[in-house]
Amino acid sequence: MKEGFLRHAVTDGTTIDQHILEIFRATPGEVVSGEELSSKLKISRTAVWKHIRNLKTLGYRIESVPSVGYRLVAAPDLLLPEEISAGLVTERIGRQIVAFNETASTNETAFKMAEEGAPEGTVVIAESQSRGKGRMGRRWESPSGVNLYCSIILRPPILPLQAVQMTFLSAVAVARGVEETTRLSPTIKWPNDVLLSGRKVAGLLNEMGAETEKVNFIILGIGVNINMEQNQFPADLRHPATSLRIESGRPVDRVDFARVLLRELDTLYASYLAGGYGAVRDEWLARCAMIGRRVHVDYRDSAVAGLATGIDEYGALLLTLDDGRVERVLAGDVKLA
Known part of the structure; x- marks a missing residue:
């Protein structure tokens, strides 16, 4: 993978590292013996040690207790697939997650992966972007370790003219995610912004690979300002932009937000495929602050x-x-x- 590649995981728990984390989470704070891990995973004690070392490299704080075993002390503040996938139950979205320390643009990476046949629901996520893209060719500020930058590959059976409907679906999903994780009341601004207190907290940029009468894939690009402080915004953005942390007055768990967002996207997308655009459109209109003004x-x-x-x-x-x-x-x- 390109420079900056961090982690790849399938969220049904198929990797050994994920299995190890699941075992730790089943008995939080307790020591798990190397023998138990070896038996449950059907690998050698040496292999267990290598996987524990790998998790430590990723930032997991794992205590080695001599002659006893291992204890998970803390997970890193990173958008790792292993963390996002824990407890994530979805039908399509997030079954495969690819994570980067930094990439030029999650949309660009996801677009290339879609062209190469990546399955529907694949999520590309990054700690930072060097060329984050906003609407109308604008730059999306992408500082490391504080926000959410992700792109999702969808392959809906729709016409190219209908592809814009995915933008409204994304906006509703983000608004739901903000509500659930902060208890705040976001509004939506046409065509692709989510606001808190009238200030932009999230933006959407969807891109499409299509033929004349067929959508091959759509990339849902989502950027959410989560834990940025006011002084971290560029001077020309400080008035119109905000973050979940600024508005709620407390840090917000980025992994939890990502998990909630993917679940809401999955729910809305399933509803869209089964019943069409109507329900998404109705909720978007109900959340839009400018309708009737x-x-x-x-x-x-x-x-x-x-x-x-x-x-x-x-x-x-x-x-x-x-x-x-x-x-x-x-x-x-x-x-x-």
Whole structure:
């Protein structure tokens, strides 16, 4: 794998390292003998020692008790597949997780993996990005070890024109994740921002590999500001941006948030495949702070203002203009008028 590769895991517990962690978690704080690990894993005591050493290299604090065994003291503050997968029960999303210390862009990495045949639901996650991408070619600030940067590969049986629906599905999943982990009340801003107190806490960037009438795959790119402090934001972002930590007043467990997000994505995606876009659209509208309000949209050299009344099946924002006409807005920066 490319430079920065950290870890790969399948979340059904198929790796030996995952099995070892599962055994430790079954008896938290207790010493587990090397003999017990060897017996349960059907490997030699020497192999057990090598896997324990590998986990320590990843940052797990494992105490070796002479002539007795091993005790898991603490897990590292890293978005490791072994940690995210613990207790994660999903149908599609997160069955395979690939993690990086740093990558140029999780979307770029996931796109390449999708082209090479990676299965639906594969998650690419990174501690930092050197070329994080935002909407309309903007840069997404990606400092290490404080936020969540991930991309998910989906292969929905839809037309390319419907692909934008996945953006709204992602936004709803992020909003649900914020609610569950912080008890805060996020809102959604068209087309792809999640807000807290009117400030951006998460952004979405979905990309597609498609033919004329067929979607081959969609990459759900998700960036969530989790534990950034105010002074960590670039000066030009300090007013419009925020983090879960700033808004909640406490650190937020990044692994727990990632696990909740993947579960909500999986639930929403299953509902979408079974029943279509309607339920996702309804929840998105209920969470959108600008529906029913007058907004101003800037796009390149043009601008339009009107009453935001909804979105259509292709993701366009519907504006009722002053003369009564309804305008479909496909792209732009939206502000309350």
